[in-house]
Amino acid sequence: MRRDSSSLDKLLENPRVWRGHSQVHATTGLASGYEALDRHLPGGGWPQCSLTEILVEHYGVGELRLLMPALAQLSAEDGSTDYAEPGWIAWVAPPFQPYPPALQQWGINLSRMLIVRPKDDSEMLWSAEQALSSGTCAAVLLWPDVLDDQAGRRLQLAAEKGNSWGIAFRPPAARAEPSAAALRIELQAGGEGTRLSILKSRGGRPAVLHVLL
Amino acid sequence: MAAARHHRSSRGLLSQRSLALDEPAARPQILTAPVLKRLWFCIYLPNLALEASGPGDEARVVVEEQHGIHRVLLASAKAESAGIMPGQSANAALALLPMLRVEPRNEVVEQQALEHLSSWLEQFTSLVCFAGSGVLLVEIAGSLRLYGGLLSLRQQIAAGLEQQGFNASLAIAPTPLAATWLARSGRRACIREPANLAAALRTLSLACLDWPNVVCESLTGMGVRNIGDCLRLPRDGFARRFGPQRLIELDRALGRLPDPRTGWRAPERFCADYEMTEEQSDRELLLAICRELLLSLERFLLTRQLGVQSILFTFFHLRNSATQLRLGCANAERLTDRWFDLLRIRFEKLTLPEPVISVRLRGGHTQALRAESGRLRFQGKALVQGHGPCFSMTQLAERLVARVGDHSVAGVTTVAEHRPQLAWRSQDLLPGKTAKTLSTIKSGLRRPLWMLPEPALLPVDAGYPLHQGRLKILEGPERLETGWWDEDGIARDYYTAVNPCGMRLWVFRNRNRNASWYLHGFFG
Numbered sequence: 125m126r127r128d129s130s131s132l133d134k135l136l137e138n139p140r141v142w143r144g145h146s147q148v149h150a151t152t153g154l155a156s157g158y159e160a161l162d163r164h165l166p167g168g169g170w171p172q173c174s175l176t177e178i179l180v181e182h183y184g185v186g187e188l189r190l191l192m193p194a195l196a197q198l199s200a201e202d203g204s205t206d207y208a209e210p211g212w213i214a215w216v217a218p219p220f221q222p223y224p225p226a227l228q229q230w231g232i233n234l235s236r237m238l239i240v241r242p243k244d245d246s247e248m249l250w251s252a253e254q255a256l257s258s259g260t261c262a263a264v265l266l267w268p269d270v271l272d273d274q275a276g277r278r279l280q281l282a283a284e285k286g287n288s289w290g291i292a293f294r295p296p297a298a299r300a301e302p303s304a305a306a307l308r309i310e311l312q313a314g315g316e317g318t319r320l321s322i323l324k325s326r327g328g329r330p331a332v333l334h335v336l337l
Numbered sequence: 338m339a340a341a342r343h344h345r346s347s348r349g350l351l352s353q354r355s356l357a358l359d360e361p362a363a364r365p366q367i368l369t370a371p372v373l374k375r376l377w378f379c380i381y382l383p384n385l386a387l388e389a390s391g392p393g394d395e396a397r398v399v400v401e402e403q404h405g406i407h408r409v410l411l412a413s414a415k416a417e418s419a420g421i422m423p424g425q426s427a428n429a430a431l432a433l434l435p436m437l438r439v440e441p442r443n444e445v446v447e448q449q450a451l452e453h454l455s456s457w458l459e460q461f462t463s464l465v466c467f468a469g470s471g472v473l474l475v476e477i478a479g480s481l482r483l484y485g486g487l488l489s490l491r492q493q494i495a496a497g498l499e500q501q502g503f504n505a506s507l508a509i510a511p512t513p514l515a516a517t518w519l520a521r522s523g524r525r526a527c528i529r530e531p532a533n534l535a536a537a538l539r540t541l542s543l544a545c546l547d548w549p550n551v552v553c554e555s556l557t558g559m560g561v562r563n564i565g566d567c568l569r570l571p572r573d574g575f576a577r578r579f580g581p582q583r584l585i586e587l588d589r590a591l592g593r594l595p596d597p598r599t600g601w602r603a604p605e606r607f608c609a610d611y612e613m614t615e616e617q618s619d620r621e622l623l624l625a626i627c628r629e630l631l632l633s634l635e636r637f638l639l640t641r642q643l644g645v646q647s648i649l650f651t652f653f654h655l656r657n658s659a660t661q662l663r664l665g666c667a668n669a670e671r672l673t674d675r676w677f678d679l680l681r682i683r684f685e686k687l688t689l690p691e692p693v694i695s696v697r698l699r700g701g702h703t704q705a706l707r708a709e710s711g712r713l714r715f716q717g718k719a720l721v722q723g724h725g726p727c728f729s730m731t732q733l734a735e736r737l738v739a740r741v742g743d744h745s746v747a748g749v750t751t752v753a754e755h756r757p758q759l760a761w762r763s764q765d766l767l768p769g770k771t772a773k774t775l776s777t778i779k780s781g782l783r784r785p786l787w788m789l790p791e792p793a794l795l796p797v798d799a800g801y802p803l804h805q806g807r808l809k810i811l812e813g814p815e816r817l818e819t820g821w822w823d824e825d826g827i828a829r830d831y832y833t834a835v836n837p838c839g840m841r842l843w844v845f846r847n848r849n850r851n852a853s854w855y856l857h858g859f860f861g
Binding site: 181182183184185186187188189192212218219220221222223224225226227228229230234235237238239240241242243247250251254255258260261312313314318 | 729730732733734736737740741742745746747748749750751757760761763766780782784785786787788789790805838839840841842858859860861
């Protein structure tokens with residue numbers, strides 16, 4: 125018996141053995157403000173320095189409310205972030221006008237808001253990539269019409285480079301497409317609260333949970 | 338002790354100030370302006386007309402029309418060796434050397450060359466003056482120590498002139514006129530003490546003075562050959578015969594009378610052209626040319642401690658009208674790399690109708706540069722962990738504006754206003770212009786995160802508003818009845834509603850005219 129466990133240890137030391145958990149970053153996530161969600165996310169919160177995809181059918185089901193506590197924390201001026209100055213939040217090609225009074229109610233620092241309205245999709249991706257890799261934006265929200273595998277990978281790399289958090293909102297049809305995002309979440313609103321499915325989570329496990337937004 | 342202090346105080350402001358600190362009850366003292374010792378460095382360019390039109394060692398002459406005949410003004414070394422002399426007619430010169438390139442004199446080009454040279458000389462001194470054709474005067478008394486003494490400064494200037502292809506005659510004297518005359522005479526004179534001036538000027542011939550021919554001829558007729566002879570003439574008689582101006586000039590040259598000069602100021606706007614010998618359509622090459630122009634812009638701004646906020650590139654074509662490309666920065670900027678970065682983004686999308694023959698770079702209004710302290714290395718997560726180049730928000734905004742357009746990049750702020758559509762506005766991202774958010778909305782009020790640009794009319798089914806299904810009212814109404822003092826007065830009841838898809842909507846019903854339902858936002 126004893127010999128067995130030592131041989132197992134030996135086997136695990138072999139560099140050719142890949143273990144999923146070794147991928148987990150030591151870094152902690154950014155608390156989402158929703159305990160149920162935090163429990164299911166590796167690191168206890170939103171993964172930083174990476175791309176998150178949120179698949180949503182209709183706007184207005186709580187996709188922004190889900191992010192607001194985290195964004196408020198990032199843009200806060202009280203020095204609770206690691207940034208020398210509060211991080212900027214870039215909105216690239218939002219489908220409607222983000223409404224400042226409501227953002228303020230959620231605690232977002234309005235002087236750190238950057239809204240970019242590109243004319244087409246290539247400009248959108250370029251702007252998002254610039255914002256992500258600049259090292260100035262703590263979070264970059266984007267609403268691409270199409271996001272192919274290559275573009276997704278570029279955004280993921282840009283987020284890593286600029287220590288930024290990219291959040292792409294996509295239709296549920298994108299579910300079947302491969303994605304380089306570290307986290308993929310699908311939101312479905314129903315009568316009894318919002319159903320949140322974690323489709324892919326780097327270092328975590330897929331899950332389905334209900335969050336009251 | 339008091340006498341010594343008194344003596345010291347008249348020398349300069351600094352010692353006077355310290356004296357005032359020592360003795361609070363000091364009597365008011367009359368300060369005499371300290372006598373500035375000046376030293377003038379004269380650069381005389383005898384061959385300017387030839388050298389200004391460009392380098393080249395082929396046989397060429399510059400001609401000028403005199404009494405209807407084109408006469409040779411200056412001949413290059415090769416032309417002179419063929420026997421061509423200044424003063425010959427152009428035809429005679431061509432007969433001597435049929436291959437000769439004959440150019441008419443271009444005074445505009447000469448002036449440009451002088452200005453170019455002056456802006457180069459501004460690195461040595463703050464006072465550069467134009468003094469007649471082909472003469473530049475530089476005041477160097479204040480620059481001697483910085484440039485390692487008179488000899489070293491002289492060598493630096495002489496080497497620079499030679500490198501730029503100018504054949505110059507240099508002279509140094511305590512008065513501007515003496516320096517000019519000595520330089521014209523071709524002597525490499527260097528006089529530091531005003532007492533030695535008279536002796537040095539005495540032997541200069543009248544030709545160095547640049548006086549009108551009539552005066553020189555009549556003086557020569559009187560047996561006066563040099564300045565020493567002039568000085569020996571009785572002063573009142575000299576002034577009566579040749580005008581008081583000549584006497585004043587002599588006195589000024591000798592330092593008996595002051596000779597104030599106004600310095601030349603470089604234009605505060607940058608403009609430079611890059612002419613190509615043939616049309617170019619290679620974009621990489623054009624970018625390299627633009628970079629070259631930007632580098633000269635940086636040098637121009639650096640010597641003045643200035644920056645510009647906008648620059649304009651003009652690409653000239655042979656047949657089509659020129660293509661323009663305007664770049665702007667959030668702050669006054671001079672660094673080539675910053676501008677080049679923006680240029681590259683815009684140049685990618687620029688369409689040139691045909692090949693380019695010349696590029697012009699024009700700087701906007703210059704502004705004093707405001708230095709900004711950079712972040713320390715240990716500050717900021719981005720700098721410590723970042724792998725790539727990080728830039729500031731201003732730089733990011735500039736890049737985005739360069740590509741996406743000016744009105745497509747903005748910040749937001751709230752406005753103290755009850756009408757929801759007026760309770761916010763876009764604002765500039767430029768630092769310093771970002772106003773602090775002034776108003777805060779009451780926390781009890783429900784406001785949607787998404788706002789529609791215009792309220793959308795909702796269809797109604799059996800009294801229920803529809804938006805992808807029948808709406809269910811969750812909260813409300815919140816009555817907003819305001820703005821009656823202007824055109825946009827509203828009287829609305831706002832409700833929070835939810836539809837079968839789970840979307841939370843912000844809807845309202847007009848109270849006055851028609852009772853139809855409108856959608857104004859989503860709760861996001």
